[in-house]
Amino acid sequence: MLSVFEIDVFYGEVQVIHGLSIEIKKGTTTALLGSNGAGKSTVLRTLSGILRPEKGQVLLGNNRLDKIEPSTIVTKGIAHVPEGRRLFSQMSVEENLIMGAFEKKLWANRKDNLQYIYDLFPRLKERRMQEAGTLSGGEQQMVAIGRALMSKPKMLMLDEPSLGLAPKIVESIFELIQDLNKEGITILLVEQNAQIALEISDYSYVLENGRIALEGKAENLMDNIYVKQAYLGL
Amino acid sequence: MDVTIVLQQIINGVIVGSIYALMASGLSLIWGTMKTLNFAHGEFYMLGGFFMFILNVQAGLNPILAGAISILFIFVVGVIMQRLVIHYLMDKPGWDVSPLIATFGVSIFLQNLSLKLWGERFKNIPYYLGGEASFFGINLSYHRILILIIAVVVIFTLWAFLKYSRFGMALRATSQDRDAATINGINTKKMFMITFGISAILATAAAIMLSPIYSVNPWMGESLLLKALAVIVIGGLGSLVGAIIAGVGLGVLEGVGILFFPSEWQNVIAFSILIIVLWIRPSGLFGTKEW
Numbered sequence: 001m002l003s004v005f006e007i008d009v010f011y012g013e014v015q016v017i018h019g020l021s022i023e024i025k026k027g028t029t030t031a032l033l034g035s036n037g038a039g040k041s042t043v044l045r046t047l048s049g050i051l052r053p054e055k056g057q058v059l060l061g062n063n064r065l066d067k068i069e070p071s072t073i074v075t076k077g078i079a080h081v082p083e084g085r086r087l088f089s090q091m092s093v094e095e096n097l098i099m100g101a102f103e104k105k106l107w108a109n110r111k112d113n114l115q116y117i118y119d120l121f122p123r124l125k126e127r128r129m130q131e132a133g134t135l136s137g138g139e140q141q142m143v144a145i146g147r148a149l150m151s152k153p154k155m156l157m158l159d160e161p162s163l164g165l166a167p168k169i170v171e172s173i174f175e176l177i178q179d180l181n182k183e184g185i186t187i188l189l190v191e192q193n194a195q196i197a198l199e200i201s202d203y204s205y206v207l208e209n210g211r212i213a214l215e216g217k218a219e220n221l222m223d224n225i226y227v228k229q230a231y232l233g234l
Numbered sequence: 235m236d237v238t239i240v241l242q243q244i245i246n247g248v249i250v251g252s253i254y255a256l257m258a259s260g261l262s263l264i265w266g267t268m269k270t271l272n273f274a275h276g277e278f279y280m281l282g283g284f285f286m287f288i289l290n291v292q293a294g295l296n297p298i299l300a301g302a303i304s305i306l307f308i309f310v311v312g313v314i315m316q317r318l319v320i321h322y323l324m325d326k327p328g329w330d331v332s333p334l335i336a337t338f339g340v341s342i343f344l345q346n347l348s349l350k351l352w353g354e355r356f357k358n359i360p361y362y363l364g365g366e367a368s369f370f371g372i373n374l375s376y377h378r379i380l381i382l383i384i385a386v387v388v389i390f391t392l393w394a395f396l397k398y399s400r401f402g403m404a405l406r407a408t409s410q411d412r413d414a415a416t417i418n419g420i421n422t423k424k425m426f427m428i429t430f431g432i433s434a435i436l437a438t439a440a441a442i443m444l445s446p447i448y449s450v451n452p453w454m455g456e457s458l459l460l461k462a463l464a465v466i467v468i469g470g471l472g473s474l475v476g477a478i479i480a481g482v483g484l485g486v487l488e489g490v491g492i493l494f495f496p497s498e499w500q501n502v503i504a505f506s507i508l509i510i511v512l513w514i515r516p517s518g519l520f521g522t523k524e525w
Binding site: 012045048049050069070071072073074075079080082086087088089090091095098099100102103107147151 | 327400403404406407410411413414415416417418419420421422
């Protein structure tokens with residue numbers, strides 16, 4: 001579905017990603033693992049157009065995503081749940097969700113989509129008029145995921161959805177991710193919590209200093225001594 | 235002191251204040267989205283005055299049509315200014331102040347351009363409505379009542395636009411988190427251009443209403459810009475509610491102040507209030523909350 005071919009990405013003068021290639025197959029769950037600062041979020045930010053690669057290509061089918069206007073990427077079916085959730089903190093929960101349906105065609109059906117999100121997260125319906133910035137971390141993550149789902153994505157990219165959340169909430173969020181995948185949404189998951197990510201993913205990449213250090217099927221990686229030591233703490 | 239005089243001055247103050255609010259909300263909108271001040275905002279106002287003069291007085295169009303065309307033109311001027319000047323200076327690390335300085339340049343350029351084009355002679359636009367109303371011993375020209383009505387309608391429309399329209403919501407989203415706006419499909423570059431255009435419209439609306447009272451000339455925007463700057467700082471940068479309340483409040487205080495001080499002390503009143511507010515609440519009255 002989506003392939004990244006030998007991209008170099010810079011923050012100003014500093015090169016963060018070095019000749020990185022990954023392949024995300026339709027309908028699968030792919031995990032991007034690695035320690036803090038390995039460049040995981042940078043990869044997602046490049047895929048969603050916030051950053052541009054200096055070299056290499058991002059291809060969706062045969063279309064170059066790294067050459068089109070960044071704001072049109074979501075209309076190609078790629079939705080991004082960013083690190084730190086990045087809600088519009090002074091807008092209401094409902095306004096935040098509606099922004100996910102900004103594209104003209106989606107905007108016309110925003111009420112129906114909203115109902116779908118409220119069915120998924122009844123909690124958000126209770127809080128719909130509340131300012132997003134005043135929600136708890138778990139609720140904010142629900143809004144972030146809900147907002148991304150409002151665009152009816154084919155592929156959902158999640159950046160550390162477990163960060164700072166209680167274990168119980170993390171569990172329910174990962175259950176939700178699995179359900180969404182079963183419904184046919186391709187998942188690209190960035191996680192520091194390698195164990196939980198490997199459990200739900202089909203294929204994984206391990207990033208180190210902006211390069212792929214290791215890749216493989218999740219079950220194989222789980223047995224890999226290196227991964228065990230470096231990320232699972234076993 | 236006679237109560238009717240005080241009442242008269244309060245009403246006059248509300249009317250002048252509504253124009254301050256109109257001007258200030260345009261500045262506030264730009265600060266909210268782009269985190270820069272626009273020192274050429276007074277020149278949008280000035281161009282609005284000249285367009286109105288040309289279309290209404292010279293071409294003889296009726297005020298509504300002349301006003302509508304002026305608004306359209308100045309909207310385009312605002313959009314072009316953002317695209318040609320601000321666009322290139324935003325987001326450069328270490329260049330944070332450069333858009334602001336560039337707006338100074340645009341201000342000087344536009345003043346001199348209009349001086350070249352239209353000369354230094356002051357031009358007058360007749361009142362759109364003649365006559366005056368009297369009630370409770372207070373006299374109020376219909377034109378001033380019209381100013382208040384237009385200002386309230388324009389500000390209310392702006393508020394409703396920001397609150398409920400697809401575009402207005404996108405504009406607020408852009409101001410709160412640009413990257414998040416981008417990944418939701420909002421073209422923030424376009425948003426910035428349109429924000430400048432809308433801001434220019436607000437200044438033009440003020441110009442259309444005030445030009446018959448003051449005269450049209452290349453420097454007419456300067457003093458009002460200074461007031462509008464004081465208003466947005468008092469109200470809290472980026473806060474639309476703050477701009478409205480501080481605008482009207484300042485208008486009333488100036489109006490009443492004239493009863494106690496000579497009129498040339500008007501600016502002293504405005505800037506004294508500014509200093510006191512900065513002293514007590516450095517972020518302005520509504521400074522913590524963005525619209």
